[in-house]
Amino acid sequence: MSSGSPPRIHVLAKPTGAACNLACAYCFFLDKELLYLDSRFRMIDEVLETYIRQLIEAHRSNQVTVAWQGGEPTLMGLEFYRRAIELQRKHARPGMTLENTMQTNGTLLDDEWCEFLKENDYLVGISIDGPRHLHDTYRVDRGGGPTFDEVMRGLRLLQKHGVEHNILVAVNRTNADYPLEVYRFLRDEAQATWIQFIPVVERIDDQGHTIYQKGTRLSERSVRPEQFGRFLIRIFDEWVRHDVGRVYVQTFEAAVRNWLRMPSSGMCVFEETCGLGLALEHNGDLYSCDHFVEPDYLLGNIMDAPMIEMVASERQRQFGLDKRDSLPRYCRECDVRFACHGECPKNRFLTTPDGEPGLNHLCVGWKAFFHRANEPIQTMATLMRMGRPASDVMRVMAGKEDEWKTVLSRARRTDDCPCNSGLKFAQCHGWKRPDRGRKRRGTGTRRPRPPVHSE
Numbered sequence: 470m471s472s473g474s475p476p477r478i479h480v481l482a483k484p485t486g487a488a489c490n491l492a493c494a495y496c497f498f499l500d501k502e503l504l505y506l507d508s509r510f511r512m513i514d515e516v517l518e519t520y521i522r523q524l525i526e527a528h529r530s531n532q533v534t535v536a537w538q539g540g541e542p543t544l545m546g547l548e549f550y551r552r553a554i555e556l557q558r559k560h561a562r563p564g565m566t567l568e569n570t571m572q573t574n575g576t577l578l579d580d581e582w583c584e585f586l587k588e589n590d591y592l593v594g595i596s597i598d599g600p601r602h603l604h605d606t607y608r609v610d611r612g613g614g615p616t617f618d619e620v621m622r623g624l625r626l627l628q629k630h631g632v633e634h635n636i637l638v639a640v641n642r643t644n645a646d647y648p649l650e651v652y653r654f655l656r657d658e659a660q661a662t663w664i665q666f667i668p669v670v671e672r673i674d675d676q677g678h679t680i681y682q683k684g685t686r687l688s689e690r691s692v693r694p695e696q697f698g699r700f701l702i703r704i705f706d707e708w709v710r711h712d713v714g715r716v717y718v719q720t721f722e723a724a725v726r727n728w729l730r731m732p733s734s735g736m737c738v739f740e741e742t743c744g745l746g747l748a749l750e751h752n753g754d755l756y757s758c759d760h761f762v763e764p765d766y767l768l769g770n771i772m773d774a775p776m777i778e779m780v781a782s783e784r785q786r787q788f789g790l791d792k793r794d795s796l797p798r799y800c801r802e803c804d805v806r807f808a809c810h811g812e813c814p815k816n817r818f819l820t821t822p823d824g825e826p827g828l829n830h831l832c833v834g835w836k837a838f839f840h841r842a843n844e845p846i847q848t849m850a851t852l853m854r855m856g857r858p859a860s861d862v863m864r865v866m867a868g869k870e871d872e873w874k875t876v877l878s879r880a881r882r883t884d885d886c887p888c889n890s891g892l893k894f895a896q897c898h899g900w901k902r903p904d905r906g907r908k909r910r911g912t913g914t915r916r917p918r919p920p921v922h923s924e
Contacts, residue, residue, distance in 0.1 A: 474781040476529040479746045481759045482520060484512035484549065485540040486751040491574055491616060494607035495641055495669050495690040498540070500680040501762050505752070512545070512751040514552065516772065520749060521556040523776040531565045536572075538759070543577040547585055554589055568592065572637065574608075575623025576616060583630035593634040595624055597659060599651035603644040607690060624659060635663040642669070642689065645696045648703040656716055663717040666701070668692050670816050670830055681763050685818050687830075695896050698834030702841045702890055702897060709845045710867065714860035724839065725859070727808040728846045738813040744789020747780065755779055757788045760815040797825040800832075805839040837890035837897065844889070 487501040488510040502510075512520075525533055535557065537550075550569075557567045571586070572594040586593060597620055598604040605615040627634045636655055638644075644651055655661040671688040673679055679688075692700075701720065708718055723736040737746050747768075748759040755776060757766040766788070768779040779785060796811050799821035803809070811817060812829045819828040829835070845866065849859040876887045877898055886897035893899075 474527065474529065474777050475745055477532065477745070478524075478527055478780055479534060479536065480520075480524060480749050480755075480776075481536050481538045481746070482512075482749045483539055484517070484537065484542055484751055485544045486510040487540045488544060489539060489541040489574070490544060490576065490611070491541065492609055492611045492613070494609065495639065495671055495688065497669075497671055497679050497760070498762070500678045503678070503680055504762070504764070505750070508752065510540070510751055512549070516751070516753045517549070517553060518556050519753065519771050520776075521553065522560045523771055525557075525560050525562065525565070525567075526775070527777040527780060528565075531562070533561075533565060533567045534570060535567055536570045538572045541574055541577070542571055543573055543582065547582060550585065570594065572596070573623070574616070574620060575627070576619040578623040578626050580626065580630070583626045583632055586627070586632045587630045591632065593627060593632055594637045594665070595620070595627065595634055596637045596639065597621075597624065597655065598639055598641070599644045599647065600654040600658070603647060603651060606643045607641060608639075621659075628660065635665060636661045637665045637667060640666050640668045640692050640697060640700060642692055642696070645692045645700045648700040649707060652704045652707060656712065661716065663719070665719045666704075668697050668831060672818065682761060682815050682818075692831075694831050694833040695837070695892060696834070697831055698837035698890065698892065699897055699900055701834070701838040702888065705838065705842055705845075706888075709842075710863055710870075713849070713863055714858060720838075721842070724808055724842055725846055725849055728843075729850050729853070730807075739808065739810055741793050741810045742789045743792045743814070744785055745780075747785075757785060760813065795827055797821045797823075797827040799823060799825060799828060803836070805836060808839050809835050833892075837892045841888045841890040841897075 486505060486508065487498050489496075521535070524535065535553070554569075561567055569589060570592045573596070575595040596608070598606075598608055601615070601617045604617045604620070608616050608620075610616055624634070636659060638651065638655070652664075655664055669690055669692050671679055671691045672682060672684055673686055673688050674681070674684060677688075704718070705721060708716065708721060719736060723739050726733070726735070727739060733740070737743050744757065746758060748756045748762050749771070750756070750762070753771045755768045755771055756762045757768060768782065768785060792811065792814050795814070795817070800806060800811050811827075812831060812835060816830045817827045819830055819832070820826050821828045845862055848865055849862045852861050853859055880887055880894045880899060882893070882895035882899055884894045886892050886894045886899070888898055890897050
């Protein structure tokens with residue numbers, strides 16, 4: 470083991486590559502199939518055992534996460550994962566704890582699958598984009614048909630068998646207009662206790678492909694910056710008044726940790742540097758990051774070189790440091806840099822007001838959210854320093870409710886929003902969502918897999 474290696478790393482293994490049984494319209498990973506044109510997209514036993522052995526060897530800590538993603542990982546079938554568990558037991562060091570996670574669309578789950586997941590303590594991330602009319606807008610099957618019922622069936626099976634699970638939401642240009650409807654559905658109907666919101670920022674070339682992180686052209690499905698900020702703000706206002714301590718929203722919890730200057734937010738996009746979250750393709754190819762599965766970021770193949778050498782390489786170290794070192798001055802001087810750190814490098818393709826490259830596409834939205842969240846998070850921080858639970862913030866917010874409603878009622882559309890987001894009132898709390906019955910572009914289009922990513 471290299472002395473320069475980190476104590477822990479996180480690898481998203483893709484045993485089926487980009488192959489999926491669905492055809493979601495906004496998938497950032499679909500076109501990765503073009504990197505492996507002649508492949509069957511199946512991880513063979515030799516690669517599987519090499520991966521498990523090397524992943525364990527790459528850890529100086531006794532805690533190892535084995536993360537399965539795709540494409541759709543359940544296409545490998547149960548026997549593949551039973552074999553993976555056997556190999557983990559074979560190669561684990563004494564005292565080592567291995568945790569398995571899986572991100573899935575949930576449509577192939579049945580009782581046998583869920584019994585296995587429960588028995589082996591899997592943490593499952595299941596992708597749901599909101600209630601039926603929003604989920605089915607882009608998350609369709611290969612015939613262009615709806616998937617909501619099948620996904621909800623998978624969710625209920627996970628709940629029936631007591632499988633620990635998170636709900637992963639791809640925030641796109643359609644469902645982002647319905648923040649409270651999305652959140653309340655997940656909380657009340659899906660009975661979510663852990664939610665991760667993943668913004669869809671889909672860069673495309675002239676042919677509409679998403680294989681490379683190049684250019685500034687975005688698909689019509691990509692969420693707009695102000696729209697994303699408004700989405701987070703409206704849900705945060707609901708959460709901070711009713712659900713603190715009851716519903717875990719990854720973005721909000723990470724923001725609180727950053728405000729408190731705690732060691733790690735748990736979200737790589739909010740860390741100052743990166744490089745410890747890699748992606749492994751079905752054939753053993755190791756890439757710098759799940760969002761950079763493309764030739765320029767291929768570190769090598771685990772069948773040819775040890776994983777730990779690639780992780781500890783100067784090339785990968787520089788990849789991680791570039792997140793911090795490439796920040797433009799506009800970001801370095803930003804008052805919420807400590808909370809954001811420029812977000813994900815894959816989204817840094819705009820120029821700053823000063824003309825410097827490297828501004829994040831979602832900057833306006835993130836900044837609006839962090840400004841809005843500042844006061845309630847400061848309140849939570851104060852409560853926690855006093856030894857009181859953060860959930861007491863809900864009592865504080867309830868006491869300000871009448872005052873808040875009065876302030877909103879007096880705001881004009883062109884005023885700065887009273888919530889201090891930095892957006893105009895008309896773009897923030899004064900915004901009126903579009904008619905639910907309007908026709909939505911993109912319904913029934915065919916492209917596989919949502920942009921689900923572990924942070």
